[in-house]
Amino acid sequence: KYHLAATLLCFIKKILWLNDCKILVFPVEGSHWINMLKIIEVLHTRGHEIVVLRMSPSWYVKEKSSLYTCIDLPTTSFEENFEVFVSQQLKIRLQAKSFWSRMWANMQMRSLMVEQFNIFHQQIGDLIIKILEDKDLIQKLRNARYDLFLTDPGHAGGTILAKYLKLPLVNNARWTVQGEAHFDIAPSPLSYVPFTATELTDKMTFLQRVKNCISSVLGRYTMATISEPVYKPILSKYFGADVDYSAFMADADIWLMRNDFIFEYPRPTMPNVVYMSGFQCKPPKALPADLEEFVQSSGDHGVILMSMGTLVSQLPSHVTEEIAAAFAQLPQKVIWRYLGQRPASLGNNTLLVKWFPQNDLLGHPKTRVFLTHGGTNGLQEAIYHGIPIVGIPIFFDQPENLSRIRAKGGAVIVDVAEVDRQVLGQALNTVLNEASYTENMRRLSWLHKDQPLSPMDQAVFWIEFVIRHKGAPHLKSHSHTLSWAVYHSLDVISALLCACLFFIYTFVYVGRAVWRRNFRRNKVKQG
Amino acid sequence: KYHLAATLLCFIKKILWLNDCKILVFPVEGSHWINMLKIIEVLHTRGHEIVVLRMSPSWYVKEKSSLYTCIDLPTTSFEENFEVFVSQQLKIRLQAKSFWSRMWANMQMRSLMVEQFNIFHQQIGDLIIKILEDKDLIQKLRNARYDLFLTDPGHAGGTILAKYLKLPLVNNARWTVQGEAHFDIAPSPLSYVPFTATELTDKMTFLQRVKNCISSVLGRYTMATISEPVYKPILSKYFGADVDYSAFMADADIWLMRNDFIFEYPRPTMPNVVYMSGFQCKPPKALPADLEEFVQSSGDHGVILMSMGTLVSQLPSHVTEEIAAAFAQLPQKVIWRYLGQRPASLGNNTLLVKWFPQNDLLGHPKTRVFLTHGGTNGLQEAIYHGIPIVGIPIFFDQPENLSRIRAKGGAVIVDVAEVDRQVLGQALNTVLNEASYTENMRRLSWLHKDQPLSPMDQAVFWIEFVIRHKGAPHLKSHSHTLSWAVYHSLDVISALLCACLFFIYTFVYVGRAVWRRNFRRNKVKQG
Structure with a gap:
């Protein structure tokens, strides 16, 4: 009802050449943009005018689009740098076969990642200063009278610019400049909230909780040393010396989280957090005729899908040969999204493609298993369609993401350094033959779809809510502005202890x- | 769409004499039942079969109803006892005019309340034992194969029985046997979460935070000494000696909170909490002709409504005389829900009625102010219709409730001990003449109505969700099962400190x- 009325209203306004609202978007590049674009698409259909702050040259953001107009921000490209980083990460990961070498690899990968984040935030920092110093641009942005600032807090650019322009702010978030977004804004007791990248669950032994605490301290310290030195001087210069860094970054009207409690373990949350995990998922469309024919040819055995995402374009040939050989042993058909040279050991049952309609294939009734690197988008599509997973994680949040699905009984994880035809074949057979994997993923799918409002409708509702009310102060806790000691009432406890x-x-x-006076008096008397 | 399909399905099932689901309800008596009944009404229209565990003789729960069937539980009546308690509370409150006498009155009222709670929980405790020992009743309840247990955790009866029958549990809650429900289930940092009955806001000075901490310790201790001695032995006997009391009470699939962040200050929450504040509110219906005529006769001045709720039936005559005199001074018309003797000072502008359609009157465009004791239902109807408030709180959560509306700029509070024609007249004039009160309440009303789903639809959705999935384990944190020290990671911190x-x-x-060896060697050399 709500939807219909809004669509109608939007249609009438479009006829009258009246746009609903003006939304300024400062996205994060790469796969984050793919997510942001899905929201922009829907906001566009609802009649809003969208302006994107686009880094130029851009990696993913197209200059010309019917959905939005661009304001170009001249920067240096981040793309090549990032590709080198990805191949380095993959190389390190492939060499780590024993426990200790895996520890060492993790440390190396971590330090590379820190370096990468340093470059990234430095570039964004420079860009923000450039924007804030560009009086013409700022005046142009002010004159446009935007109703809302929509950003991804993966960098601080959006948050800083939104506050500078004094616009209501909605974050499309899972990560912030300080780590996983929940840790910035909600209480996160480390006794049952696993810290990022620990691959722990909400039920931890004592030693796991020790690991969780140490990881949290190290992780937060590392992130602080990366982002604070870049952004804090900017805050001091443009917002005053007394601005608290963490409070500034945590201050948004609504947090649209690319997460939910089908994926996340139950944990405390805040009133201004809206969960929209799987907002990009849709019922499957029909496949192209040739693909459909291939899928149907699998008969009762069904189909295995494999995709390692957009970042890892080339696994080394000794790995791909083993993967191809593992596939060749199986009675299933395999569709493999693959860009490299055709492996010699490839079986007749395997189809190599440069790209496939992932959502439609995952939603196909013949699909049995999804072999993936564990990117958030792929996993959420798999949850949506209820397809069990064999995961080969490489870096970033991939090991963590896959560990969650494994904890819920929907995935088997294989270490990329250990991939050979036996190991991978065994993993695939486990997931194919043990019914529990499919059942668990179907249960997650049912839970995901059984919501009063679709995740995208939720997201759009709360974006428009912030526009309508020019913010959402009644949902925003001011707890971030409290110092650590005050937040935990340490001053009050100390004062009460002192008083006691x-x-x-x-x-x-x-x-x-x-007692002494009495005693002495008694003594005197006795004396 | 969702609603329509469900209604249609329910209609078809009704024709086929198939009821959807069987729901067992264990309510709390008094005004809590009024709330529960609203939910039962809607569940009934959706085709569910509802069975109510009714204390007999009952105070509010009718034996015959087309909405539910009853299972009578023989108890002693609580009603008379409670009426004595109410008049005692009112008497104490009326005598407290100075700061110190108010402090003293609060202490007296508190101790009376503790006594009252003791009697209440003792009675419920006896009843639960009687139920659990009644093999026939238990067998009957087991055989009925209920799909859901719906209760109000204001007493522990529902929680205990639901676990004994191993049924999915939904709580319709604001209070539990331990206090305000949030404090049982969500992190509640006392630095920005005001404790119950402190009348503090989320922004506190140091001294206010000291008060908050002390109130919290005393409050939780008091509630623990009341309810734990009654219920813990029952848990030990029927569920095992190692059952943790707090974890047991906090363990429900969904908490439907009679609260939201229009009423509550922003604070941490949990994934299985659903806010349904104002679920009982509806658009106004037309008034009876005589009442409409009276309301219309007020002209541009409008109407003042006064109701002190169902519990306080009689204020002493010196107070009612002053109230009547205050009304007589005003150009507005007044509708006063009043059961006592007609005050001598009553003006021509005041209409005394035994009952009025509160929701319809609050929704009438001529209504200007609502004079209320500050019960939750009345306040939420006032928020829904955007009517500003003059509050005369007496006991329970009333002072606290009103302090929230005052903090949001929608109410003036008058101490019942200080009510005279001047004080009340001034309070009424302030709210009538300063536009901010009406504006603030209208803003709250807008915020309240601007939700993607109505509170009642939310409540019903999540009740049926729990039925469909036989629980909601993915939303339930197991944090309650952790001991205090483990929850706060004190063991880990101690271990890490020791290691350091x-x-x-x-x-x-x-x-x-x-150093010594080197130093000595050097010494020897030098020597």
């Missing part, structure tokens, strides 16, 4: 004095 | 040894 001690001391002191 | 100290000690010890 003072009373005890006075009581003892007076008591002793009284 | 050990390393420092070893380092210093070895360092000193090495």
